[in-house]
Amino acid sequence: MALTRPTLTRRGVRALAAVAVALAALTGAIVWFAGSEDRALDGACDGVLPVGDVRSVLGGDAELDVTNRTEGAFGDKAAKSGGKAAKSGGKRANSLSVRCRIAAEGTGHIAVTIAGSPRPRAEYGYGELYAAVPASHTLPVPLGNGWSGLFATESARLGDAEDGTATTAVLLDCARRGDSLLITVETALRGATTLDDPAVRPDFVRTATATAEAANDHWGCGARLGTPVRTVGLPVNEDEYEPLLGAKGTCAAVPTASRSAVSTARETARDRAPRESCVLGTRDGSPLYRLEAYYGPYAEDARSQYTRDYDYENVTPAEKPAGRLGQSAYWAGATCPRGAESALYLIRAADADGETRRRPDLAYERAALAAFAAASAEHHGCAAPSLPKG
Secondary structure (H helix, E strand, O other): OOOOOOOOOOHHHHHHHHHHHHHHHHHHHHHHHHHHHHHHHHHHHHEEEEEEHHHHHHHHOOEEEEEEEEEOOEOOOOOOOOOOOOEOEEEEOOEEEEEEEEEEEOOOEEEHHHHHHHOOOOOOOOOOOOOOOOOOEEOEEEEEEEEEEEEEOOOOOOOOOOEEEEEEEEEEEEOOOOOEEEHHHHHHHHHOOOOOOOOOHHHHHHHHHHHHHHHHHHOOOOOOOOOOOOOOOOOOOOOOOEHHHHHOOOOOOOOOOOOEEEEEEEEOOOOOOOOEEEEHHHHHOOOOEEEEOOHHHHHHHHHHHHHHHOOOOOOOOOEEOOOEOOOOEEEEEEOOEEEEEEEEEEEEOOOOOOOOOOOOHHHHHHHHHHHHHHHHHHHHHOOOEEEEOO
16 A cells, blocks of 8 residues: 655644744754853853863763853953952052852862962951962972972872862962962862872862963963973871981971970972971871971962961061061061062971960970071072071
8 A cells, every 4th residue: 555645734834833943942052051151161260271171070071060250450461351450559469360160060170269469468468368278187299390389188098088179279480570370279079089099180280280371371471381290299198207307308407306306207399389398296296396388479378367367466477577476486588589479487386375385495496497498498599588586
């Protein structure tokens, strides 16, 4: 029997036409929304985000949610969203502040912050000037490979709740005297991802270094860039101490002390890191003192916070190059090349509780600070530090 095509009624024709229009509209909506996500990602962080790297880290097929905010200016160039160059007491300051966050459901997120330095003086004393890097329980390690940067975590232990979360910071020392850009990227991945796997860690760093390269060009920074980071170490945990006499990194040259029972150290390599830490402890690793070195934006931020937190003191690191901070700490300072923020060095006793100190070994504290500051300043090409008096 021959097959015949059924004849469409007028009502049927209208129904098919309506279906066709609806399908076309739906297809258009799908294309528009996909394009909208791409456009949002391309424009994130003022257009300097490495889209390919972000998709690779979060999963190429993942649906992404993008939030973005850009304001202020760097040097003479305003961000795309507008902004005016800031002045700070006659000294040019950089108000550039860029934040974007890309989240993938079920995978994790990447949060990026870009800040120009130095900041306007009006921002001092009202909170952190720059995005923080975790350093309470672990010691951040340098990126190396020619970068001035840090790799940091809250914990570096396999299986901890924060095992898949890390922060990478990259400091660009711009060709324009005294200016810099600080790029800070938090990467949080769920699932089986572990920082204990050395093959995984560079994925956490790649977004930061690629963003830094694009930002360097976009804002005309002209900084010296590093090379791709193929390997990066784990931040140093609290139980990873060693004999102080054998220290070769940030604790090198710091003396031991019999009266204070200082004999162990937790340290990292220096390798152009914009922030350095050295923790001194007893034979069993119990912490006694913490030494810190801050450069560039981190030194500026620390001085701003001490002005806020210790405004009852007669003198703080914001007012003098060296001195004693109440009964709890000493600080030193050093002038650094090309108009950069003066470096800041601190020693604080682990048992310091406000103004309460039991039998403090002040002579040792000054000696340890002097040795730490001198070695760090030399590594960074800064002048001999100004040291606190007795």
